[in-house]
Amino acid sequence: MAKLKLQNLRKQFAPQVVPVKDISLEIEDGEFLTLLGPSGCGKSTLLRLIAGLEEPTAGTVAVGERNLNKVAPGNRNMAMVFQSYALYPHMTVAENIGTALKIRKTPSAEIQSRVAEVAQKLGLGSLLDRKPRELSGGQRQRVALARALVRNPDVFLLDEPLSNLDALLREQVRAELKQLFDSQNKPVVYVTHDQTEAMTLSSKVAVLKDGLVQQLDPPRRIYTHPANEFVAGFVGSPQMNLLTLRCEGQQAFLGDFRIALPDFSNPLSSVVMGIRPDDVSLATPEETQTVQGEVFLTEGLGKENLISIRIDGSDTNIRALLPADRAWEGNKVTLALLPEKIHWFDVKSGERLN
Template structure:
């Protein structure tokens, strides 16, 4: 087992495209770190650079104390699982799982023990005698994961290994991977574009955008204290509501709504005339008492809205309401043109989502009053999107 150190990594492809633009990351020994971000942000490229499948343009890759920057993949003692994997078609599952170990002349008993253990954990026990052609896509993917797991290298690199599985199997495989990691303790770098997967699997999650790291933190902290508006909007489902608010007499104006600021928030806003305001869907409630600050210092803010859309999800309901303020959306450079077109079509209109309990069901088109705790308001710089309060909890006091 080993740590992985990336320092000053840049990757410029032969066509001149800079996929990784100067990146430092320290991955602890035994850590499970997840790389997450929108399509094209450079997750797979970074993984392939760690694996040695691509060469860095600048910077160094260390595995443990060893500088592996110029070493081939086979010299790095890593095992990889990719979204597109290839099994040996003429071998059955048992042989596919054992192949790598046999090639390394691992003793027969050790092979039997490891293959049996992994096959059991991944639910492949019944399928050991089948060839890949006789397996479903999901079963094949599990064999590919198992094949990497039996190796017990110093680092696992996984690129969207669960993407071919159906939703239910994905959840159970996710739990299985977490359990295997707890047991084996092998340093793991895991790529996904699914933020729920990232949040449930990672000791830490590294959020990337356009070849750069936006924030690396434990999942809870990423959710509570996003470093910027992009991370705020990317982590959490439904996504945080983000819109441009005007600063007026020490408070915020968001369309017709007045959002009062706490003293601490006021100090952070300073002389700005605009900020990006963020509110999480789960921070709204239908009763003021449900959003009172824990320490009782702030009173709930009342927001009269019209429920344009109501989605009943059983245990909760999502209501979508229009807000007469410009929508804020940070995304990859490549996707921005499309967003700008949407903005042009509807220049000053955002749609906010509130996630509410179902003690009282809201009807489509109904006017309701929502409440939120002012200390839960997130504030970001309107220019560069960076958070004005890395610690929103402070704002309450």
């Protein structure tokens, strides 16, 4: 077993087209790393660099002590699962799963044994004689996973493998994926723009923007302690409230209300305050840091409502998750902003201040 190591990777297609700028990561055996970010952030290009489908402009890809930069994709012993399944339509499920082993000239008896073993793990045992057109989307995705597993690779690479599935099936296959890879002691690199997949599957998440890693941490840390304003706004649903406030001394001003600032080393004239809607609550009489406003929009989410409030004395809006057992729209509410739930970011750099 050996870890996957990326060192100062860069990929430049043209002077102004640099999807991967300078990325260094280490993925240990048994670690599930998700590359998370919006379209165009460089995550798929980074995966293709690892697989050998693209050649880096600079930097190295290595497994253990073996530098793979000049190694052809087929010789890297990596298994890749694609978004589109990429199954051979004229082959049976068994033949699709065993393709890589056949190319390696593995003995037929061993191919049959390994295909049967992997198919049993993924619930495909009764489907081995079917063609892809006879399968559902979830079954096709399992065949693509089985094809990767049967190779016993050094590294697993998955490129948005659930994006073609409907919401219910995606949830089911996601749970199966987690169980499956928890039992594999190999590095896994998973690409997605879906934060739910990233938060539920990963042991670590690398949030990417403009070809650079913005934060590399366990999912819970990404959510509770975002490194900068971009990560704070990208991770979490509903999206975090991010408000630019004027500062004076140890206070920030939100409409008619004052918010106490932490003891920053340098005085600030303005700051970005972040607070998640699920951390905004109705104030009790004991609360000392509150704001008031009028509810102008209610979005029903089942058990809770996502409500939008215009803060008194300003044109600033804040959103909160509140119980769905009453009518909110048009009413005045008093909200508590607990200091321990507030995130502070620098206005210019976007970096976290607290």
